[in-house]
Amino acid sequence: MTITRRHAMAATAAAATSALSYNLCMPTAYAAGDSDFVIKGPPVKDQPIQKLSPHVYMVEAPDGFPTPENQGLMSNVVFVVGQDGVVVVDTGASVQIAEMAIRQLRSITKTPVVAILNTHYHGDHWLGNQGFVEAYGVNVPIYSHAGTRKAIEGFTGTSWRDSMLKWTNAATSGTRIVPPGKDVDHGFTLALGDATLRLHHYGTAHTPFDIAIEIPEDNVMCVGDIMMDRRIANMEDGSYQGTLDAIDKLIANSKTSIWVPAHGDAGVKVLEWQRSLFRGIYESCVKAVKQGVPLEDALAIVLQDPRVSFKAAETKGWDKNIGKYVSIAYLEAEQAQF
Numbered sequence: 075m076t077i078t079r080r081h082a083m084a085a086t087a088a089a090a091t092s093a094l095s096y097n098l099c100m101p102t103a104y105a106a107g108d109s110d111f112v113i114k115g116p117p118v119k120d121q122p123i124q125k126l127s128p129h130v131y132m133v134e135a136p137d138g139f140p141t142p143e144n145q146g147l148m149s150n151v152v153f154v155v156g157q158d159g160v161v162v163v164d165t166g167a168s169v170q171i172a173e174m175a176i177r178q179l180r181s182i183t184k185t186p187v188v189a190i191l192n193t194h195y196h197g198d199h200w201l202g203n204q205g206f207v208e209a210y211g212v213n214v215p216i217y218s219h220a221g222t223r224k225a226i227e228g229f230t231g232t233s234w235r236d237s238m239l240k241w242t243n244a245a246t247s248g249t250r251i252v253p254p255g256k257d258v259d260h261g262f263t264l265a266l267g268d269a270t271l272r273l274h275h276y277g278t279a280h281t282p283f284d285i286a287i288e289i290p291e292d293n294v295m296c297v298g299d300i301m302m303d304r305r306i307a308n309m310e311d312g313s314y315q316g317t318l319d320a321i322d323k324l325i326a327n328s329k330t331s332i333w334v335p336a337h338g339d340a341g342v343k344v345l346e347w348q349r350s351l352f353r354g355i356y357e358s359c360v361k362a363v364k365q366g367v368p369l370e371d372a373l374a375i376v377l378q379d380p381r382v383s384f385k386a387a388e389t390k391g392w393d394k395n396i397g398k399y400v401s402i403a404y405l406e407a408e409q410a411q412f
């Protein structure tokens with residue numbers, strides 16, 4: 075027998091299932107869409123569903139980064155519950171996380187999910203699409219920006235699925251890529267009777283294709299990863315200035331009072347937390363570039379800024395990521411100079 079990648083994954087998943095969890099929940103053989111089988115990873119422990127406003131609910135991820143222990147539960151799943159149906163904004167990092175979020179949703183309403191929205195192409199925001207399609211039908215539309223869809227359909231999609239398996243020691247095994255099928259852009263709206271979803275897109279912020287979703291009846295804005303609460307973002311495909319500009323436009327073009335990030339708590343405070351951190355980092359880098367300070371000395375300058383340094387202790391992923399984070403900001407500042 076040739077060892078295929080799929081076989082290897084299944085073996086890892088089987089090895090990762092401890093005797094205890096095996097007894098508590100027998101892993102099921104899972105048809106992966108072809109003649110092969112993979113072992114489906116175990117269920118994810120229930121997280122409480124929070125009511126954020128009259129129509130908006132959230133299942134919050136306690137952690138900021140994926141581990142074998144949290145099974146990839148690292149980003150929030152948000153539900154907009156209207157008279158005519160429920161829309162899910164970002165579906166989590168695995169089929170198991172989606173199934174857990176659906177259990178929570180069903181504890182508060184019998185209304186079915188009628189649409190799915192993926193804010194951008196990072197896997198913790200869409201790898202759970204499969205769970206919702208399996209629960210509510212393959213005809214449930216999945217909306218995203220066209221660029222997000224193309225990334226998920228391509229190498230980015232498989233790379234995220236495989237990375238999530240590795241980071242969680244195969245706890246997300248059984249998760250299939252279900253890409254978005256409907257392209258949407260700035261200004262698109264979805265009506266749910268007593269609640270509306272209005273989409274905002276302002277160019278490159280966290281990625282080139284972020285969508286923020288406003289629920290105007292509730293003064294709520296789901297921002298995906300354009301803003302985060304006490305967590306460092308992956309800014310490899312993003313822009314600091316672009317994020318600051320997008321934030322300005324989200325403020326100018328809505329009456330938002332509750333900002334709902336995909337990482338951390340929702341509320342009024344998210345805005346200032348994110349904006350002051352990014353201003354502190356980016357403005358310090360612009361200053362460093364203007365003064366001819368080399369890249370390797372930029373981190374020290376950034377860390378002198380109180381808007382940055384005061385956040386170190388409370389921010390998930392700080393020590394591992396702040397150096398890289400500042401390099402990206404410095405390179406952007408350098409490019410903006412020329």
Ligand SMILES: [Zn+2]
Pocket residue numbers: 194196280299308
């Ligand atoms: Zn992201």
